Amino acid sequence: MKEGLNPQGLSERINRLEESATIVMAVKARELQDEGHHVIKLNLGEPDFSTPKHIQDAAVEAIQSGQYFKYPPVPGYPELRQGIADKLKRDNHLSYDPAQIVVSTGAKQSIANALLSIINKDDEVIIFTPYWVTYIEQVKLAEGTPVLVEGTLDNDFKVTAEQLANAITPKTKAILYSSPCNPTGAVYNAAELQALAEVLKEREDIYVISDEIYEFINFEGAHHSMAAIDYMKERTIIINGFSKGYAMTGWRLGYMAAPMHIAKACNKMQGQFTSGTCSIAQRAGIAAINGPMDSALTMKEAYQRRRGLVKERLDQIEGVKTNLPTGAFYIFPDISAYFGTSYKDYTINNSDDLAMYFLQEVHVSTVAGSAFGSPNCIRISFAASDEELREACDRIEKALSLLEKRNQ
Ligand code: PMP
Numbered sequence: 001m002k003e004g005l006n007p008q009g010l011s012e013r014i015n016r017l018e019e020s021a022t023i024v025m026a027v028k029a030r031e032l033q034d035e036g037h038h039v040i041k042l043n044l045g046e047p048d049f050s051t052p053k054h055i056q057d058a059a060v061e062a063i064q065s066g067q068y069f070k071y072p073p074v075p076g077y078p079e080l081r082q083g084i085a086d087k088l089k090r091d092n093h094l095s096y097d098p099a100q101i102v103v104s105t106g107a108k109q110s111i112a113n114a115l116l117s118i119i120n121k122d123d124e125v126i127i128f129t130p131y132w133v134t135y136i137e138q139v140k141l142a143e144g145t146p147v148l149v150e151g152t153l154d155n156d157f158k159v160t161a162e163q164l165a166n167a168i169t170p171k172t173k174a175i176l177y178s179s180p181c182n183p184t185g186a187v188y189n190a191a192e193l194q195a196l197a198e199v200l201k202e203r204e205d206i207y208v209i210s211d212e213i214y215e216f217i218n219f220e221g222a223h224h225s226m227a228a229i230d231y232m233k234e235r236t237i238i239i240n241g242f243s244k245g246y247a248m249t250g251w252r253l254g255y256m257a258a259p260m261h262i263a264k265a266c267n268k269m270q271g272q273f274t275s276g277t278c279s280i281a282q283r284a285g286i287a288a289i290n291g292p293m294d295s296a297l298t299m300k301e302a303y304q305r306r307r308g309l310v311k312e313r314l315d316q317i318e319g320v321k322t323n324l325p326t327g328a329f330y331i332f333p334d335i336s337a338y339f340g341t342s343y344k345d346y347t348i349n350n351s352d353d354l355a356m357y358f359l360q361e362v363h364v365s366t367v368a369g370s371a372f373g374s375p376n377c378i379r380i381s382f383a384a385s386d387e388e389l390r391e392a393c394d395r396i397e398k399a400l401s402l403l404e405k406r407n408q
Contacts, residue, residue, distance in 0.1 A: 185325020
């Protein structure tokens with residue numbers, strides 16, 4: 001065995017991969033909780049609601065029927081893919097053959113399938129920043145090169161057509177973003193997507209990976225997809241899933257809708273990785289996709305109320321700059337006014353310091369913006385009860401009020 005830098009014989013691939021940024025915070029939060037502190041967890045990327053009852057019942061029935069204990073078809077049960085195709089028609093006015101749908105073990109795996117199926121070494125993938133952490137790591141795993149294009153708070157964290165045009169090179173292979181966005185809550189409207197599409201019009205070799213997992217958590221207007229622009233449909237890979245809208249994170253169920261050749265490639269890919277996703281989760285998914293949407297709507301209304309509550313409170317705190325999230329359940333305030341301050345042994349130089357300070361001093365867990373490519377911000381999830389959110393904002397305000405400018 002070779003000695004030195006890599007004595008355990010791990011691959012360069014795994015050594016290059018970043019550990020999930022939230023893990024350190026989660027471990028610390030658990031420690032504090034075990035010590036008896038009331039930690040308010042606003043670091044999580046998941047609904048605080050339970051999966052709707054009719055979906056749970058479908059899973060129980062599927063188990064009790066005894067019919068679903070064998071390997072399912074690799075791209076998903078036909079009824080589920082038909083249900084997804086029907087949904088795309090009904091909700092998004094998009095026509096897909098069920099053969100263009102690939103069901104996976106979460107949207108995360110759908111994105112991995114897409115990247116591993118289209119990216120060659122050194123291909124560039126333009127990632128709209130702030131980005132969902134996983135994008136960068138998956139592009140690296142596929143041996144692609146992430147190219148970051150930053151949407152600023154002044155523009156609601158959205159990337160403009162001009163910025164996109166400037167980032168495109170002959171090596172650009174794909175563009176990857178989420179709308180509604182994790183971590184900013186930004187939602188691209190039809191006109192903004194059209195403007196981005198204009199830039200891509202002549203570059204038929206560029207794919208768009210459009211992560212629409214927060215589709216049902218949209219506080220303003222309709223959801224828009226790049227695939228709705230006619231000349232973009234054949235180059236767009238829609239990513240979606242059940243985790244957020246149906247509160248099904250633990251079930252691990254996601255899907256893509258894509259051009260036929262991409263769907264076939266991803267089917268081949270996951271045939272070698274997972275042999276398809278859990279049969280029972282898929283049966284639950286059929287009930288979700290064809291079932292009533294009232295629970296999803298109730299959850300959305302709760303997030304919308306909480307968004308208002310958190311934004312209003314944060315806007316009262318000096319030095320905290322926010323935008324109004326129009327989707328998902330995150331707010332992404334710029335807290336850089338507090339860099340260069342200190343309190344007791346804490347020195348705040350960046351968003352990592354501030355997130356750790358909030359956790360240790362006032363027991364509120366958030367995620368530093370550095371994890372999303374925006375070191376001036378922190379991500380606060382409002383998938384928590386109104387009481388917890390009020391209490392958390394009070395604690396954050398108190399913690400910030402204790403910080404004093406250091407003498408330079
Ligand atoms: N995309 C985004 C933008 C997300 O925030 C998440 C979950 N945090 C996912 C994809 C992954 O979803 P899933 O649970 O379906 O893998």
